[in-house]
Amino acid sequence: MSIALGDDLDVLARAKRTLPADYTPSDSEEYMSERQQDYFRVLLIEWKRSILEAAEGTLQQLQDGPIRSPDLNDRASSETDWGIELRTRDRQRKLIGKINAALRRIDEGEYGWCEVTGDPIGLGRLTARPIATMSLEAQEAHERREKISRDD
Known part of the structure; x- marks a missing residue:
């Protein structure tokens, strides 16, 4: 069973390892050139594929049935692990929607530009x-506004 906290980063790291090693986007080329867009398209598709593969593994484990242990502590631990796993998969399901939105932005020529x-x-x-949709500065400003409204 995977650990929820590092799982998203692990899946993205696995997706990055599938990319060709002969190209990395660089500031020396035109921003969001066709080659850069292709790079990010492949990265997003591989990321999505990795998430779906992990979800298939979880589904298979669920179909095989939970391990029923007569020991209450073992059963509680197992159920906690399943709860974490299912929350991780739900978070990744939402992430797939964001990946699909990023792929759409690439197709429409909007990818890489702050919304x-x-x-x-x-x-x-x-x-x-x-899957970022805002520049770092815009994201930080958004988070500050969110924090202020939450504090009120």
């Missing part, structure tokens, strides 16, 4: 978080 300011999001941020 708030219209400025470039930046290659570093997109490499770390390929």
